[in-house]
Amino acid sequence: MSVSSKVAIGTWPLSGDFGVRSLRSIEESIQKAVDAGFKTFDTAPNYGLGFMESALGAVLAGDTSVKIITKCGNHPFKGKDFSPAALEQSIEQSLKRLRRDRIEGVFLHNPRAEIADYGPVIETLSKLKNDGILANIGISGAKGYDYSVVPDGVFDFFQQDANLLYLKEAKSAQPKFRKFFARSPLATGILSGKLSTASVFPPDDHRSGWLKGTRLESLVARVDAIREVLPAGIDVPSAARRFLLHSPAIDTVIFGIGRPEHLDGLIQDVGAGPLPEDLTKVLGDLHDADFNRPDSERSFGY
Template sequence: MRYRVFGDTGLTVSEIGLGAWQLGNVTDWADGPDEAESLAIVGAALDAGITFFDTAPNYSGGHSERLLGQALRGHRDGVVICTKFGHYPGGRDFSARALRGSVERSLKQLQTDHLDIVVIHSPPHELFDGRVTAHYEIFESLKQEGLIRAYGGSVDWPSDIETMLATTGAKAFETWLSALHQEPWEATEQAGSAGAGTVVKVALESGWLAGRYTGESVFTDIRSRWSPEEVRRRAELTADFRALIPQGLTPAQAALRFVLANSGVSTVIPGTKSLAQLADNVAAADADLPAETVAALRKLFAEKIAGDPLGW
């Protein structure tokens, strides 16, 4: 495992982190890990050198934070924990008055006295603007009290990163970035130059860039949101992606190495539903993607996707 600084926050994180949406999640996926396997996955992640763990109050119906807190007992000083604010098992509450209570509940669930990073969880766009909301004053108070070390936003588009950099003290971004969704590429580099760290989410495009699906795939879970036309387009672009990656790399490893080629990225959090997936993801940190492959994938995006982005 290799490690990177998280902006100028003083935190250091593993290049490959663990996204904990899947922990104990048998609701969204029939093959999701149960509690025993979830604890085993976190244990194996620690053994592999992973130090960054990402969760949220609503993940796995509220069980993810609890399981992660249980699994990380005895390891707290050696890990960085990121959780979120705004989405909960019972719905959403982005009001400023709910922020402190959300942090306090996460502290209890995660069995810790501080949270390293808290991000606003894909909120309405106006909440990224520190000039029109009181959230960032509360974040600063929580930071002064030692309850959090850094804060920011979970974002999908470059304009949200740019707004937060210009109007808040945000030092943490969780950004949708992949070979097929490169819109935030330059903004992520800008965030790094400004002293912020970025966590990359959806780097495998919900499994497409891991080679799990084809144009004939039929979805009955959360991925059923894609129309037949979207499935066909994703399949075509995935084939283009696979044609450009070096021999000897799995598609998942190439996809993860691609986002790690961005100078602003601190860590990437591929979802992990099994120990086998974890091992494949960890292997992505062994080396860099060749510069010519990065350039070819940047060209693929510019020619076939830019201006007509994929839907979530």
């Protein structure tokens, strides 16, 4: 399997939730991804409160070579509701916005304690799958989600944060699912290598609410620790991307794209081959040793 086919394009950063994007830039980003051969897109009803699905629908209308996977259960303006009626309505609205009769699949969006009994959820999604509307069904887990409540062998896909800073549930949940989608390969920008302890995000970027203060300091220190083990010629984002793209345990990596230029590094790294074996091991060990950080810094979600 070519590494290129392991790429999915994550559309959250295009949605406006990371700051305003122009329509031209959104269209260019989507089209540039397709032209580069990246034919799978990940989105959600609440990215930009429905806007992102509508934008994908408008740009990709009629292009059946492109697969779109969206989410359900976390609704624009309303929050979470995983009841059968809410899931059906959510998927119906997504199809309208995406301008498609059928899609590659849906992930349940960030369930935590809301789903105590998976029975009705599975019944609802399985019916849509049997009707040919959804090719696959999956779960997009929140960090720390307890997958033991999920029945084995029912869901096709599972999506979870997986990057050089965080590989926890990626390892533990995998046996239950057919395919693993690693998301946030640059840790939502933390592994871009551009952040410093002085970085400040604009108020309309959702990271302004949580990527600051001691949390930012701790994360910047961990990115510095990664940078220190890299040889000349491999920067932090490139190491982060190649580590995941060549991990045999990962089926798809969802790369967040917020501007056309964000695709350049990805296109380059897809053609760059795996990292040297010893470097892959050093990076894995650094993660497993939790960057040797003190207990006082371990409660930040990462």
